[in-house]
Amino acid sequence: MQMKTAITRTGLGPAPVGHPHVKPAKVGILLANLGTPDGTDYWSMWRYLREFLSDKRVIELPRLVWQPILHTFVLTTRPQKSGANYRTIWNNEKDESPLRTITREQVEALRERLADQPEVVVEYGMRYGSPSIATAVAQLQEQGADRIVYFPLYPQYSATTTATANDQLFRALMKLRNMPATRTVPAYYDEPAYIEALAHSVEAHLAALDFEPEMILASYHGIPKRYFEAGDPYHCHCHKTTRLLRERLGYDDKRLITTFQSLFGKAEWIKPYTAATVEKLAHEGVKRIAIINPGFSADCIETLEEIAGEVRDEFIEAGGEKFAHIPCLNASEGGMNLIEALVRREMAGWA
Numbered sequence: 001m002q003m004k005t006a007i008t009r010t011g012l013g014p015a016p017v018g019h020p021h022v023k024p025a026k027v028g029i030l031l032a033n034l035g036t037p038d039g040t041d042y043w044s045m046w047r048y049l050r051e052f053l054s055d056k057r058v059i060e061l062p063r064l065v066w067q068p069i070l071h072t073f074v075l076t077t078r079p080q081k082s083g084a085n086y087r088t089i090w091n092n093e094k095d096e097s098p099l100r101t102i103t104r105e106q107v108e109a110l111r112e113r114l115a116d117q118p119e120v121v122v123e124y125g126m127r128y129g130s131p132s133i134a135t136a137v138a139q140l141q142e143q144g145a146d147r148i149v150y151f152p153l154y155p156q157y158s159a160t161t162t163a164t165a166n167d168q169l170f171r172a173l174m175k176l177r178n179m180p181a182t183r184t185v186p187a188y189y190d191e192p193a194y195i196e197a198l199a200h201s202v203e204a205h206l207a208a209l210d211f212e213p214e215m216i217l218a219s220y221h222g223i224p225k226r227y228f229e230a231g232d233p234y235h236c237h238c239h240k241t242t243r244l245l246r247e248r249l250g251y252d253d254k255r256l257i258t259t260f261q262s263l264f265g266k267a268e269w270i271k272p273y274t275a276a277t278v279e280k281l282a283h284e285g286v287k288r289i290a291i292i293n294p295g296f297s298a299d300c301i302e303t304l305e306e307i308a309g310e311v312r313d314e315f316i317e318a319g320g321e322k323f324a325h326i327p328c329l330n331a332s333e334g335g336m337n338l339i340e341a342l343v344r345r346e347m348a349g350w351a
Helices: 042-053 063-087 098-113 133-142 159-174 192-207 225-229 234-249 274-283 301-317 333-346
Strands: 026-036 120-129 145-152 181-184 215-221 256-261 288-292 322-326
Touching: 026 042, 026 098, 026 133, 026 159, 042 063, 042 120, 063 301, 098 120, 098 333, 120 133, 120 159, 133 145, 133 159, 145 159, 145 333, 159 181, 192 234, 192 288, 192 322, 192 333, 215 234, 215 274, 215 301, 225 234, 234 256, 256 274, 256 301, 274 288, 274 301, 288 301, 301 322
Parallel strands: 026 120, 026 145, 145 181, 215 256, 215 288, 288 322
Antiparallel strands: none
């Protein structure tokens, strides 16, 4: 009877004498988010903003035009202002931004949920700042990962987020001699598990309020209008997320609306703008609103300082009375159910 040799990920049989040690093959899961400065001081902010605002996917102006503006005007004033904003939300206990704290919590929770897969290892990296994507890839390889599922934590696709996160992974891989096989998780703006997680979060947080909002805003990070006109699908993805969430909650199109925040520069961005909308609503007599940020997987400067801080103040100053910010999914049960489901699906056949 002829015996068949089993082919495994580690090869056939024992290694030859003198062969370098080969670690048992692992599947690496790499969660990626936007990034964070290492501190709120001037130079920490300067380094972070320089990397972020030098990204050609984020600022599409010719470098000969943009770089003098960036170094002459933006980086001489913005680090102080951004540092002051970060200080209002900084995790002083861990001396880090909430985004880094929450992303680490997501990684730790995912490790626990994948405990039934001993061949799987999980790390995280940031597109800007630290830990870098390249550092995270090295950590995964050190643990034996020869295959990587790369998960940019952006529900809606944009060249300014998902694409540049993928770019950074590929740059890291291009420098490796022993390059791992890689899969990238696609945008999940219409995934049923995502919509359900958002809906449950809305229902739970509204039930805990001492008032009922007259309107709810789904506020997404904006992009310049010309990016949308050039073919970026982000605007459409955001509106579809809101529509599906509206349908799941049983709201009409006046109860839950889409707006865009975090404008930068003088160019026109996709509308309606969140800040202008809440001011208009207050002037029209709307007294109670809530805002959710479906485009952010973790609370950060844009949600905690901008929405829960600046936009709240603008609404109250314009005549509003009650304001609620619905937190991002973060490492909540619903948020982790979503991340786990997508990770398990995308690593099918590998683990």
